Amino acid sequence: MNKISVIIRREYLTRVRKKSFIIMTILAPLLMAALIVVPTLIMMNDDKDFKKIAVIEEGSDLFRNVIPDTKDADFVYLPGVNIDVLKNTFDTAGYYGILWISPELINTPNAIQLISKKQPPIGLLDHISTSLEKEIEKQKLLAYNIKDLDNILKDVKTNVSVQTIRIDDSGKVKTTSTGISMALAYIGGFLMYMLVFIFGAQVMRGVIEEKTSRVVEVIVSSVKPVQLMMGKIVGIALVGLTQFLIWIILTVGMVAVVKTVVLKDKDITEVAQTMPQNIMTQTQESIPPAQAEEMSEGLKEFTRLFENAMNQDWFLIILSFIFYFLTGYLLYASVFAAIGSAVDNETETQQFMLPVTIPIILALMVAMGTMQNPESSIAFWFSIIPFTSPIVMMARIPFGVPYWQIFLSMFLMVITFIGFVWMAAKIYRTGILMYGKKSSWKEIWKWLKYSG
Amino acid sequence: MPLFEAKNITKTFGNFTALDNVSISVPEQSIYGLLGPNGAGKTTLIRIINQITGPDAGELFMNDRKLVPGDVQIIGYLPEERGLYKKMKVGEQAVYFAQLKGLTKAEAVKRLKYWFKKLDIVDWWGKKVEELSKGMQQKVQFITTVLHEPKLIIFDEPFTGFDPVNANIIKNEILFLRERGATIIFSTHNMGSVEELCDNITLINKAKTILEGSVDDIRRKWAANEYELVFEGEINLKENGLFTIIDSRFEDERSTIRLKTERDMPANEILSTVLKSGKIISFNPALPSMNEIFIRVVETRN
Numbered sequence: 001m002n003k004i005s006v007i008i009r010r011e012y013l014t015r016v017r018k019k020s021f022i023i024m025t026i027l028a029p030l031l032m033a034a035l036i037v038v039p040t041l042i043m044m045n046d047d048k049d050f051k052k053i054a055v056i057e058e059g060s061d062l063f064r065n066v067i068p069d070t071k072d073a074d075f076v077y078l079p080g081v082n083i084d085v086l087k088n089t090f091d092t093a094g095y096y097g098i099l100w101i102s103p104e105l106i107n108t109p110n111a112i113q114l115i116s117k118k119q120p121p122i123g124l125l126d127h128i129s130t131s132l133e134k135e136i137e138k139q140k141l142l143a144y145n146i147k148d149l150d151n152i153l154k155d156v157k158t159n160v161s162v163q164t165i166r167i168d169d170s171g172k173v174k175t176t177s178t179g180i181s182m183a184l185a186y187i188g189g190f191l192m193y194m195l196v197f198i199f200g201a202q203v204m205r206g207v208i209e210e211k212t213s214r215v216v217e218v219i220v221s222s223v224k225p226v227q228l229m230m231g232k233i234v235g236i237a238l239v240g241l242t243q244f245l246i247w248i249i250l251t252v253g254m255v256a257v258v259k260t261v262v263l264k265d266k267d268i269t270e271v272a273q274t275m276p277q278n279i280m281t282q283t284q285e286s287i288p289p290a291q292a293e294e295m296s297e298g299l300k301e302f303t304r305l306f307e308n309a310m311n312q313d314w315f316l317i318i319l320s321f322i323f324y325f326l327t328g329y330l331l332y333a334s335v336f337a338a339i340g341s342a343v344d345n346e347t348e349t350q351q352f353m354l355p356v357t358i359p360i361i362l363a364l365m366v367a368m369g370t371m372q373n374p375e376s377s378i379a380f381w382f383s384i385i386p387f388t389s390p391i392v393m394m395a396r397i398p399f400g401v402p403y404w405q406i407f408l409s410m411f412l413m414v415i416t417f418i419g420f421v422w423m424a425a426k427i428y429r430t431g432i433l434m435y436g437k438k439s440s441w442k443e444i445w446k447w448l449k450y451s452g
Numbered sequence: 453m454p455l456f457e458a459k460n461i462t463k464t465f466g467n468f469t470a471l472d473n474v475s476i477s478v479p480e481q482s483i484y485g486l487l488g489p490n491g492a493g494k495t496t497l498i499r500i501i502n503q504i505t506g507p508d509a510g511e512l513f514m515n516d517r518k519l520v521p522g523d524v525q526i527i528g529y530l531p532e533e534r535g536l537y538k539k540m541k542v543g544e545q546a547v548y549f550a551q552l553k554g555l556t557k558a559e560a561v562k563r564l565k566y567w568f569k570k571l572d573i574v575d576w577w578g579k580k581v582e583e584l585s586k587g588m589q590q591k592v593q594f595i596t597t598v599l600h601e602p603k604l605i606i607f608d609e610p611f612t613g614f615d616p617v618n619a620n621i622i623k624n625e626i627l628f629l630r631e632r633g634a635t636i637i638f639s640t641h642n643m644g645s646v647e648e649l650c651d652n653i654t655l656i657n658k659a660k661t662i663l664e665g666s667v668d669d670i671r672r673k674w675a676a677n678e679y680e681l682v683f684e685g686e687i688n689l690k691e692n693g694l695f696t697i698i699d700s701r702f703e704d705e706r707s708t709i710r711l712k713t714e715r716d717m718p719a720n721e722i723l724s725t726v727l728k729s730g731k732i733i734s735f736n737p738a739l740p741s742m743n744e745i746f747i748r749v750v751e752t753r754n
Binding site for chain 2: 010
């Protein structure tokens with residue numbers, strides 16, 4: 001037992017003291033944030049150029065000034081201009097493109113064309129089609145000769161923003177945001193995938209290093225091969241936990257900073273109501289009222305999100321993350337250790353890696369789908385089956401999962417990892433001292449059956 | 453009294469028999485040679501002694517009691533294929549191996565300082581292993597093998613990677629360890645070092661013991677009918693009915709002649725026939741080298 005702790009300490013310290021570990025620990029949360037923020041930014045910023053678009057109608061006057069100008073685009077209605085003439089000159093005249101509308105549009109959806117030199121952004125096309133759809137609907141309604149239609153339409157116009165409220169088994173009511181749950185599911189599933197893969201592969205590399213450098217020959221005369229394998233696996237698991245703990249501390253620290261700096265450390269819901277006014281009074285002179293309002297709106301939205309985020313069952317999320325990380329990691333790390341022991345160098349690992357990576361990648365794909373529909377039966381089964389459950393279950397938990405499902409999945413996970421560690425130990429014991437032999441699945445199967 | 457005994461050890465891997473009823477008995481405070489061609493089963497036997505693998509049949513004894521897992525503390529093993537963690541510092545690594553053998557950190561550091569000084573590698577304590585030459589890495593490995601003062605030390609090809617000067621230093625250290633009370637099992641292909649170091653040997657070929665006994669006995673037995681004569685000056689000895697000449701050399705004003713007699717006969721008879729041939733400096737039964745014996749035994753068996 002004492003010897004295992006010596007091995008664990010070495011495995012742990014040599015890794016934690018590495019520069020790459022320190023850099024990764026600090027950089028990973030930033031990378032993770034970038035992974036979420038950058039696509040959003042790209043989506044929002046994809047086309048900042050201002051566009052002027054000529055609108056031409058073929059022999060009618062149905063859609064004059066129907067499409068409102070937006071932040072990035074002006075729609076200039078040009079009555080009676082010939083399309084063929086404009087086609088050749090719109091570029092030099094400073095237009096981004098020509099929107100050509102046929103009067104048939106009311107009946108034929110595709111009787112409209114946007115002619116441009118570049119691929120127009122999706123947002124622009126969306127804007128055009130929704131504006132026109134509205135107008136056509138209006139035109140069609142008009143054809144029914146309803147009295148006072150304008151007022152009716154105004155009255156009918158509504159805006160819906162769904163507030164999701166979840167009631168848990170104890171009857172407690174929580175306001176949650178699907179957005180936050182999705183983000184958590186994404187982070188949880190993806191992080192699990194990364195950690196299991198990264199640290200599992202570290203185990204494999206460690207085993208191969210010991211085997212190729214023949215250090216293992218020296219060590220196995222002092223400790224049992226199984227002790228060496230478990231020491232390595234546990235040592236690296238502790239490295240992973242350390243990293244995770246630092247991330248949690250960093251996150252909690254960041255949350256605290258946000259709370260004190262942005263929200264002035266008051267009760268959040270109270271802040272949500274009072275803050276906008278504070279900001280208004282403070283900034284009235286320097287910022288035009290409209291902008292100030294926009295800002296306070298933004299802050300309100302942020303506060304609401306923040307509150308929703310705090311309403312997540314963090315305790316359950318973090319505990320189950322640690323549990324699934326440990327068991328999932330133990331399961332895969334023992335397989336990785338067995339693979340490492342069976343080969344002579346890293347290039348040989350490929351034939352064994354494929355069957356191991358398939359369930360992990362499958363789990364990640366299912367986890368991504370889970371975010372759309374956390375209650376689907378695929379999500380259910382994959383979150384119960386041990387090979388995929390760590391990743392898929394982490395993606396489901398933020399949406400709320402019945403406890404019996406979590407316990408069932410955890411139970412199966414424990415049974416499976418014990419079985420796999422046992423098998424891996426048998427393979428490892430033989431493989432680690434076997435050189436120059438091309439190992440195959442058949443060979444490994446034989447090792448499983450060797451005694452002492 | 454033997455310190456270590458292995459009785460009737462058999463080990464198979466699937467259809468392959470690595471050891472077939474092999475026994476060795478290692479007297480206390482002696483150096484025991486474990487010889488044999490590549491793939492004969494030596495490494496398997498050594499691994500069984502180290503309890504890395506278990507035998508299919510047979511028993512192992514240490515000090516007249518059965519070998520137990522705790523005995524790894526009193527065994528030191530320098531494997532033939534050996535290595536160190538390349539990225540780890542030399543001193544730190546040596547301490548790690550010592551701790552795995554049950555030494556406390558403080559005790560390990562104390563003993564390591566002594567040995568590092570003795571083998572003249574003190575300056576390398578804080579260096580990474582990858583910066584060391586092969587010979588220096590071997591020294592570090594030698595130290596980690598003997599640091600916990602094991603009763604039984606197993607050296608598998610301990611001299612590979614050493615230049616002659618350092619090989620000699622290590623050889624003297626091995627002899628010194630025996631003097632201090634250690635018992636040593638020594639596996640090698642270098643027959644010269646067997647003659648120099650070993651008291652007893654076992655020769656294994658194709659999983660079976662084919663020769664065993666004390667080195668002196670074996671050499672005498674295999675040398676029964678050969679003699680070496682040294683004369684002053686150049687001498688041309690003629691064969692007669694009693695012996696044939698195997699080899700004749702003249703260097704440094706001396707003739708060295710090797711004879712082989714047709715049958716067992718007293719040395720006096722041969723001497724009397726050559727007495728008149730010249731001025732005799734020495735006359736000895738010619739002991740074959742272990743190398744010759746090794747090749748002859750293995751080849752006849754094959």
